[in-house]
Amino acid sequence: MNELWQLYKSKTWVEPFLVYSIYLFILVTVVLFVLIMISRSTKIRNERLIRKYEISIEKMLFSILFGTENYGSIKKEEDFISLNQKPLFRNQLLESVINLHQNYEGVYAKKLESFYFESNLINDSFEKLKSRHWEIKCKGIKELAEMNVSKIFNTLVKISKSKNKTLKITALNACIKLNGTNGITHLIDHKDPIDTWTQLNILSAFKKGNIENTNGIELLLTSKNKTVVSLGLKIIQTLYLSQKAVFINELIATTNSEKIKSEAKNVLHLFVNPKSSKV
Amino acid sequence: MFTGELHQFVELYLILIMVYAILIMSSYLILAHLSVKQLKEHLKKNSFVNYEVLLSTEFAPHLSLIAPAYNEGMTIEENVKSLLSLNYNNYQVIVVNDGSKDNSMEILINTYDLILVELQFETKIPTKKVKAIYQSRNAAYKKLIVVDKENGGKADALNVGLNIAQNPYVVCIDVDCILDKDSLLKLAKPFLESTEKRVIATGGVVRIANQCIIKDGRLVEVNIPDKMLPRIQVLEYLRAFLLGRMAWERLDGLLLISGAFGAFDKEIAILSGGYDHKTVGEDMELVVRMRRYMHDKKLPYTVSYIPDPLCWTEAPESFTIFKKQRSRWMRGTIETLWIHRKMFMNPKYKLLGTISVPYWTFFEFLAPFIEFLGLLITAVFIILGLLYWHFFLLLVLFVYFFAVMFSVIALYSEERTYHKYPKIKDFLKLLGGALIEPLYFHPIAVYAALVGYMEKIRGTKGWGEMTRKGFQKK
Numbered sequence: 212m213n214e215l216w217q218l219y220k221s222k223t224w225v226e227p228f229l230v231y232s233i234y235l236f237i238l239v240t241v242v243l244f245v246l247i248m249i250s251r252s253t254k255i256r257n258e259r260l261i262r263k264y265e266i267s268i269e270k271m272l273f274s275i276l277f278g279t280e281n282y283g284s285i286k287k288e289e290d291f292i293s294l295n296q297k298p299l300f301r302n303q304l305l306e307s308v309i310n311l312h313q314n315y316e317g318v319y320a321k322k323l324e325s326f327y328f329e330s331n332l333i334n335d336s337f338e339k340l341k342s343r344h345w346e347i348k349c350k351g352i353k354e355l356a357e358m359n360v361s362k363i364f365n366t367l368v369k370i371s372k373s374k375n376k377t378l379k380i381t382a383l384n385a386c387i388k389l390n391g392t393n394g395i396t397h398l399i400d401h402k403d404p405i406d407t408w409t410q411l412n413i414l415s416a417f418k419k420g421n422i423e424n425t426n427g428i429e430l431l432l433t434s435k436n437k438t439v440v441s442l443g444l445k446i447i448q449t450l451y452l453s454q455k456a457v458f459i460n461e462l463i464a465t466t467n468s469e470k471i472k473s474e475a476k477n478v479l480h481l482f483v484n485p486k487s488s489k490v
Numbered sequence: 491m492f493t494g495e496l497h498q499f500v501e502l503y504l505i506l507i508m509v510y511a512i513l514i515m516s517s518y519l520i521l522a523h524l525s526v527k528q529l530k531e532h533l534k535k536n537s538f539v540n541y542e543v544l545l546s547t548e549f550a551p552h553l554s555l556i557a558p559a560y561n562e563g564m565t566i567e568e569n570v571k572s573l574l575s576l577n578y579n580n581y582q583v584i585v586v587n588d589g590s591k592d593n594s595m596e597i598l599i600n601t602y603d604l605i606l607v608e609l610q611f612e613t614k615i616p617t618k619k620v621k622a623i624y625q626s627r628n629a630a631y632k633k634l635i636v637v638d639k640e641n642g643g644k645a646d647a648l649n650v651g652l653n654i655a656q657n658p659y660v661v662c663i664d665v666d667c668i669l670d671k672d673s674l675l676k677l678a679k680p681f682l683e684s685t686e687k688r689v690i691a692t693g694g695v696v697r698i699a700n701q702c703i704i705k706d707g708r709l710v711e712v713n714i715p716d717k718m719l720p721r722i723q724v725l726e727y728l729r730a731f732l733l734g735r736m737a738w739e740r741l742d743g744l745l746l747i748s749g750a751f752g753a754f755d756k757e758i759a760i761l762s763g764g765y766d767h768k769t770v771g772e773d774m775e776l777v778v779r780m781r782r783y784m785h786d787k788k789l790p791y792t793v794s795y796i797p798d799p800l801c802w803t804e805a806p807e808s809f810t811i812f813k814k815q816r817s818r819w820m821r822g823t824i825e826t827l828w829i830h831r832k833m834f835m836n837p838k839y840k841l842l843g844t845i846s847v848p849y850w851t852f853f854e855f856l857a858p859f860i861e862f863l864g865l866l867i868t869a870v871f872i873i874l875g876l877l878y879w880h881f882f883l884l885l886v887l888f889v890y891f892f893a894v895m896f897s898v899i900a901l902y903s904e905e906r907t908y909h910k911y912p913k914i915k916d917f918l919k920l921l922g923g924a925l926i927e928p929l930y931f932h933p934i935a936v937y938a939a940l941v942g943y944m945e946k947i948r949g950t951k952g953w954g955e956m957t958r959k960g961f962q963k964k
Contacts (some may be wrong), residue, residue, distance in 0.1 A: 219505075229884040236891035243895075243902045247917070250905055346534045353538075376683075377535050407549065407682035415543040438685065445549060 257299065264303045267294065272307060275326055276319050282329040305332050309357050327358050340366065345373075349381040356385030364389050368397050380409050384416040391422045396430050398439050405438040414445055425450060429458035440471050448478045456482055500876060507864060514853055515892055522899055524737035529797050529907055532736075536798070541675040545579060551678045552658060553581040553753065556651030557665040558644050563592035567601045569665050572707025574633055578674035582633045584651045585665065589618075589641025598636050603628045609635070615649040615764035618642035623654070643952070644749070645765035645772040652764050655756055662773075664750045664803065668699055668709050673800040677753045680794035690755045690780050692794040693747030695731040697910070698724045699802035709802050714916040719812060722923045722931040723805040729900040732797065732907070739795035743846035745781075747793070749773030751801035758783065758791075769829070770952070771822015778830050778847075785839050799908060813938045820942025821950070823855050858939035890928050897924035 218224060267290065274280040285291055294300045312323045327333055339351025340363070352370065355363050364386065371382040386394030395413060398405070431443025440462065447455045456479060463475045544550040555573060559566055566585075573583045587595050598604060604624035618640040626634050639650055648662055659681060661674065670676075673694065680692045700720040703711035715721045738744040749772065762783035765772045777793065784791040806812040827834070827850060834851060836843035871877040901920055904910065911917055
């Protein structure tokens with residue numbers, strides 16, 4: 212302490228400290244300024260390239276969808292060979308395939324799925340699944356689920372137990388997309404609470420997926436996890452599954468949670484009076 | 491003898507000032523570091539969030555928007571219209587006319603076809619007398635409730651809204667703010683996300699809308715003001731919201747949710763007594779009181795914060811209005827810290843008592859005073875010939891370049907996150923602002939804060955008239 216005091220008193224440190232700090236502040240400012248400029252110019256360049264790529268991607272995909280072309284003929288084109296090696300182009304191509312697949316059904320969707328498989332874009336998605344970064348994993352899951360790659364189902368069940376909420380939601384939504392009601396019955400044994408936001412996302416996936424077979428949803432009501440039971444009740448209420456009333460009555464008789472009991476009674480009440488609000 | 495004592499005093503003074511400067515600068519850098527981390531995480535998560543989930547479900551939280559209005563006749567019609575057209579289903583809008591002297595009520599009655607209604611509500615928080623409650627005959631405006639009450643100030647108007655609100659969450663806003671269309675979706679989400687802790691409040695980022703283009707109550711073009719005073723406030727808001735509040739959210743030590751835009755758990759807001767009409771810093775005071783209530787009752791809770799720019803407001807363009815606003819902010823800070831002085835350095839309140847409240851006390855409340863004192867003492871040194879000009883100039887440059895660097899860090903964060911100012915001209919304007927700020931804006935801000943101290947000592951109450959220029963419309 213005394214040494215520090217002596218050093219302080221000697222004042223020899225003051226000038227170098229101030230001068231070097233000023234240099235450091237100026238340096239950081241200049242570096243950040245340069246980084247901002249680089250970031251801006253990269254953004255502009257990428258946007259320009261993406262616009263350019265979009266034109267050729269659109270032309271190519273539309274010729275596959277509505278024409279007679281297929282991946283076999285396209286992969287021989289010189290333009291495609293050179294562009295396909297560029298990561299930005301491949302990303303854009305994958306994004307366009309996924310977007311189109313969301314908008315088309317039937318034979319068109321099948322054509323896009325074949326293209327996804329033959330062009331090895333599927334491998335790009337699988338690579339993302341292996342990533343250590345959850346956000347990249349999420350992207351991969353979304354792509355594979357959208358393209359109906361059902362062989363990833365078991366991997367998704369594992370991922371759905373993740374602590375990372377976003378990853379969990381993405382995996383559960385993918386499970387529902389690929390396997391309907393069976394996609395979430397594994398939640399019965401789920402130990403962690405599922406928050407309302409996650410529940411609403413699962414509910415939305417159900418609504419979006421137009422899932423007709425709802426057999427097994429009632430199993431959620433038997434879970435020891437109250438949030439899973441609450442999710443089951445929400446699904447039954449939203450999809451208006453009045454045939455499940457018997458299971459709800461059973462739940463009311465057996466549960467010792469007042470909150471669940473009230474939620475269950477509310478669902479039954481809505482079955483009787485669909486236009487009424489909560490009891 | 492006298493010279494020896496003087497030198498000792500100078501030594502002591504220099505040590506204290508240096509320690510204070512290093513503490514304040516390093517705290518800014520630590521907070522900025524935490525903020526950037528939090529911001530990055532938020533943006534990563536947000537890229538997978540589908541807010542439409544909340545639009546299509548009856549389970550979305552039910553919200554009551556409370557918009558107090560005082561002499562807003564010039565803009566109230568359009569502002570209410572924009573509040574009624576937000577992307578959300580389960581919400582009502584409660585406009586509380588706080589005894590306006592202009593024709594606000596007439597405009598509201600005529601525009602929205604309002605009729606008197608007998609709305610039953612319990613007065614859980616005492617307020618000034620409610621004269622009448624109106625609802626529209628037009629089904630298109632069924633979400634709207636207009637309350638006409640005796641003048642009692644903003645806090646009193648908000649309390650009337652809390653009493654009347656029929657939904658479990660209230661969103662308190664300034665009626666003249668421009669809200670993002672999805673602002674309610676984003677503000678409501680945190681209330682659904684916690685299973686172990688109760689989310690008692692959520693705040694959103696406020697940005698400056700001067701010289702931005704507004705169409706039908708929505709922001710359509712972002713511009714940076716040409717005038718230096720509002721321009722530097724853009725930079726100031728970027729620093730405060732992007733490099734400050736995100737860090738406090740991460741630490742769960744947020745003390746302030748802007749009065750312009752924040753959502754609260756109505757039950758807790760009422761249980762903790764609602765807005766305090768005796769303070770001009772009612773927004774900060776309510777958050778501190780709600781947190782204190784939860785701590786005292788030993789209830790697990792958290793306060794959430796959304797870094798997305800959801801609310802745009804008009805910043806003062808004239809020195810007089812700016813001075814009034816900042817002196818009021820300082821009075822509000824003093825009043826809140828004084829009311830809750832029991833929390834200061836009190837380990838019972840955990841991080842709140844040991845870090846948040848002391849931080850506000852030392853670096854928000856005391857900073858202008860210490861700066862002013864520093865200037866006075868420097869002047870005395872100059873007069874007595876004690877000033878080492880060489881070191882003094884180095885010290886000035888040290889502080890100046892730190893301030894510039896910190897603003898550029900904020901600009902870099904904005905660039906890499908929301909990128910709301912894509913025009914190169916706007917970026918250069920902000921950069922210019924960063925270079926000028928320490929010499930032009932900062933002294934004015936310190937002066938306004940000192941006026942706030944004086945007003946507090948003199949016992950000044952109330953807001954003072956805050957005239958606004960109005961937004962540029964398309």
